[in-house]
Amino acid sequence: MSEWRMRFEPVITPIFRTWWRMRRGMTLGVRGVALDSEGRILLVRHTYAAGWHLPGGGVEGGEAAIDAIMREMVEEGGVEATAPPALIGFFSNHANFPNDHIALYRFDAWRPCPPSSEGEIAERGFFAADALPEGVTKGTRRRIAELFEGAPLSAHW
Template sequence: MTWRIRFEPVITPLFHTWWRLSRAMTLGVRGLAQDGEGRILLVKHTYRTGWYLPGGGVERGETAIQSIQREMAEEGGVEATSTPVLIGFYSNHSVFPNDHVALYRFDTWRPFPPAPGEIAERGFFALDGLPEGVTPGTKRRLAEVFEGEPVSAVW
């Protein structure tokens, strides 16, 4: 799906325009899961560059909890065995003027077969061994949660 990366600069603005016209506000979710060694789960999509915490958009008729549980299973191969805990709620206005992201922590989970197609790579990484290309928002959230950095309201 390298064609999606090449066309992303055209496709993404089209999707953003559609979202602006069809939604007053958008809500996304991201999940934070660690393995038994304390490493962080990150994913790399087939259609954009960089490493992210797994997540996506909350669909119509879906709660944020349902959405993050679905996204973590599909993208990360992580199935919650207890209710994910809300870490924070962030504005993401650089993407869309009224976009927000809810970040959830998965304290207990079990492996789940991830959905094929959308994720090019996934893996667990030590905080001192993150892969090249981790997105700035992901780096900020990790620094807030694990290094005591001040919490920002902006993704």
């Protein structure tokens, strides 16, 4: 990512998101859960959004959700699927934007690869469910609690 884009990304991103969402009635994002050999969860911290998140992003026009998450995991997490990821579920993300939804996938078979995102990710790492970094987002914490700690499922991100 160019130095110019990195400097203006915090301003540009909200403007483009607002324009993009005004043009669409519903938005769909994807997030992925990948564990390392020690059972730790992959999380990323973006340069343009606060907090730690499960890797993922938006589904582009004409793109299937499964293709989007496979692309995003390579870009953000350096995770290349060696078998199709399993769909965990769909979650509403209306607190972020009305009619926003997130499809969550689990990567059971993958290999490391060089992340292809340039400048979008400030940090990435694997963390134990009981030793998450400071600043993990509420939605990410909710999914981790459901998947690894037996918390009741919620339809909301």
